[in-house]
Amino acid sequence: MHPVVKLVAQRLALSLLLLLAASILIFAGTMILPGDVAQSILGQSATPESLANLREELGLNDPPVTRYFDWLFGAMQGDLGTALTNGRDIAESIGQRLSNTLFLAFWAAIISVPLAILLGLIAVRYKDRWPDKLISGVTLASISIPEFLIGYLLMYYLAVQLGWFPSVAMINDGMSLGQKLQSIALPVIVLTLVVLAHMMRMTRAAILNVMQSAYVETAELKGLSGFQVIYRHAFPNAIAPIVNVVMINLAYLVVGVVVIEVVFVYPGMGQYLVDHVSKRDVPVVQACGLIFAAVYILLNMIADIVSILANPRLRHPK
Amino acid sequence: MKNIPISALIGLFLTAVYFLMALLAPIIAPYGMAEVVGDVWEPASSKYWLGTDNIGRDLLSRMIYGGRTTIFIATAATIISFVTGSVLAFFAAVMGGWVDQVLSRFVDLIMSIPTLIFALVVLSVMPVTIPILILVMGLLDSTRVYRLARAVAVDISVMDYVEAARLRGEKIGWIIFREILPNALSPLIAEMGLRFIFAVLFVSTLSFLGLGVQPPEADWGGIVKENKEGIVYGIPAALLPAVAIATLAISVNLVADWVLNRTTSLKGGRG
Numbered sequence: 001m002h003p004v005v006k007l008v009a010q011r012l013a014l015s016l017l018l019l020l021a022a023s024i025l026i027f028a029g030t031m032i033l034p035g036d037v038a039q040s041i042l043g044q045s046a047t048p049e050s051l052a053n054l055r056e057e058l059g060l061n062d063p064p065v066t067r068y069f070d071w072l073f074g075a076m077q078g079d080l081g082t083a084l085t086n087g088r089d090i091a092e093s094i095g096q097r098l099s100n101t102l103f104l105a106f107w108a109a110i111i112s113v114p115l116a117i118l119l120g121l122i123a124v125r126y127k128d129r130w131p132d133k134l135i136s137g138v139t140l141a142s143i144s145i146p147e148f149l150i151g152y153l154l155m156y157y158l159a160v161q162l163g164w165f166p167s168v169a170m171i172n173d174g175m176s177l178g179q180k181l182q183s184i185a186l187p188v189i190v191l192t193l194v195v196l197a198h199m200m201r202m203t204r205a206a207i208l209n210v211m212q213s214a215y216v217e218t219a220e221l222k223g224l225s226g227f228q229v230i231y232r233h234a235f236p237n238a239i240a241p242i243v244n245v246v247m248i249n250l251a252y253l254v255v256g257v258v259v260i261e262v263v264f265v266y267p268g269m270g271q272y273l274v275d276h277v278s279k280r281d282v283p284v285v286q287a288c289g290l291i292f293a294a295v296y297i298l299l300n301m302i303a304d305i306v307s308i309l310a311n312p313r314l315r316h317p318k
Numbered sequence: 319m320k321n322i323p324i325s326a327l328i329g330l331f332l333t334a335v336y337f338l339m340a341l342l343a344p345i346i347a348p349y350g351m352a353e354v355v356g357d358v359w360e361p362a363s364s365k366y367w368l369g370t371d372n373i374g375r376d377l378l379s380r381m382i383y384g385g386r387t388t389i390f391i392a393t394a395a396t397i398i399s400f401v402t403g404s405v406l407a408f409f410a411a412v413m414g415g416w417v418d419q420v421l422s423r424f425v426d427l428i429m430s431i432p433t434l435i436f437a438l439v440v441l442s443v444m445p446v447t448i449p450i451l452i453l454v455m456g457l458l459d460s461t462r463v464y465r466l467a468r469a470v471a472v473d474i475s476v477m478d479y480v481e482a483a484r485l486r487g488e489k490i491g492w493i494i495f496r497e498i499l500p501n502a503l504s505p506l507i508a509e510m511g512l513r514f515i516f517a518v519l520f521v522s523t524l525s526f527l528g529l530g531v532q533p534p535e536a537d538w539g540g541i542v543k544e545n546k547e548g549i550v551y552g553i554p555a556a557l558l559p560a561v562a563i564a565t566l567a568i569s570v571n572l573v574a575d576w577v578l579n580r581t582t583s584l585k586g587g588r589g
Contacts, residue, residue: 026439030440152557153557161552282443289431292435296432
């Protein structure tokens with residue numbers, strides 16, 4: 001078998017294993033922790049009868065292993081159980097919200113990825129001069145503020161003071177694409193800022209690393225312009241690390257969405273999760289946790305596979 | 319200590335100011351933490367330097383007490399994550415073999431789930447109290463410390479002096495604490511600053527989501543949550559914690575950068 005195929009297959013198998021283990025961890029995290037789930041849902045003042053009823057309803061009387069496999073097989077067939085708080089089917093509630101969340105993350109990614117790579121290139125081209133310093137300063141500042149505060153800062157200045165954007169991001173099916181984009185503009189800007197800093201710093205580091213190699217020196221000595229050296233010689237060799245950076249940040253984006261959705265009252269997965277954590281609705285939390293973990297593991301896996309495929313030493317073995 | 323760059327000095331100074339404010343909060347704060355002293359969202363005045371909050375408490379006092387809670391939780395969580403993470407990592411590096419494999423793969427597994435999501439899953443069944451918050455944050459973050467500490471310790475554990483200590487018949491405790499720890503300290507201390515900032519951001523995020531510090535206790539994330547409705551009416555009270563968190567984070571970063579530069583240049587000098 002070709003070594004690349006073998007490596008990719010190994011990576012796929014590892015991800016599946018990881019996802020399985022993560023599901024065990026999420027399940028164990030909510031079920032086997034000290035303290036009784038039924039008790040913590042109903043509070044200290046619960047009567048013994050209502051506790052017994054809830055235990056029965058949650059299946060807490062079955063052994064944990066049985067419950068885990070019931071849950072896992074259900075989840076694999078798209079049955080995530082019903083929410084405790086309103087008795088509605090979780091898979092149904094999640095469907096629409098998941099696509100809303102992916103819609104938001106998609107637009108944030110479309111804007112932030114090219115911008116981060118471009119700014120990273122500029123920072124390398126003008127290394128140690130003012131554009132580089134300005135970019136590093138701004139990124140340091142935006143790393144130092146939690147994302148929900150960046151959200152409120154922009155909401156205060158751009159939506160309330162200047163009135164450019166709506167301050168909450170409501171979307172529904174009746175809206176056209178343009179209206180939807182208008183209403184998610186502000187959360188998209190915030191998410192872009194959050195991942196941009198990190199992505200740009202890592203892009204800059206990846207290209208700087210390549211810039212120290214001998215062929216770049218050759219290119220400089222034969223008189224190519226600064227941007228030509230970066231664009232024709234350094235950038236192609238930095239693609240693998242950059243793709244890796246991009247994927248890791250997209251994975252981060254999917255999580256950052258949780259907080260941003262709460263800030264802008266956006267009807268997505270994140271808000272759904274946070275709502276039900278405070279209501280102690282365990283099945284919903286497990287389902288959301290599993291989906292977020294799956295997306296995160298998937299993106300990390302793609303990052304690894306792309307960097308395997310982009311490595312010419314692995315593609316053309318001796 | 320003479321050649322401290324100006325940026326590190328500023329960082330040290332501001333960090334010290336924040337920690338002092340946290341320690342001396344009851345003395346410095348002009349009003350009590352939960353004391354209702356004025357109208358709702360009064361603007362800044364000589365009486366209330368930063369104005370009042372959503373139910374008429376003095377914001378400056380809330381910010382000072384909030385800083386105390388936030389910094390305390392972040393410090394405690396950082397200490398837990400460092401002690402657990404680095405001790406386990408050194409243990410794994412010294413023992414090698416299956417101990418190392420089991421620990422490292424377990425850490426990989428925990429890191430494959432996003433920290434915030436995992437914390438939310440755990441906090442959905444645990445009572446949200448400050449000790450539990452510290453424990454959850456500290457243990458989740460210890461995976462990051464473990465990664466770094468293990469990488470550092472693996473390099474050190476193949477050194478001749480460690481080999482010599484092993485041949486002398488020293489016990490594992492001696493090797494970890496007397497041979498490896500002193501040599502691994504400087505990269506770990508630089509990392510500590512970054513983990514501390516992360517803990518501040520993390521506890522603020524959890525409190526903002528309503529799953530961290532519970533009212534009436536003040537903390538920076540909670541202040542945002544309490545005053546967020548004001549934003550729409552143009553009242554910037556909810557933005558104050560942004561200033562506090564950003565200055566604290568940047569000053570700790572400056573200090574950490576300096577520690578890191580100093581230790582790496584030291585290594586360069588030896589090589």
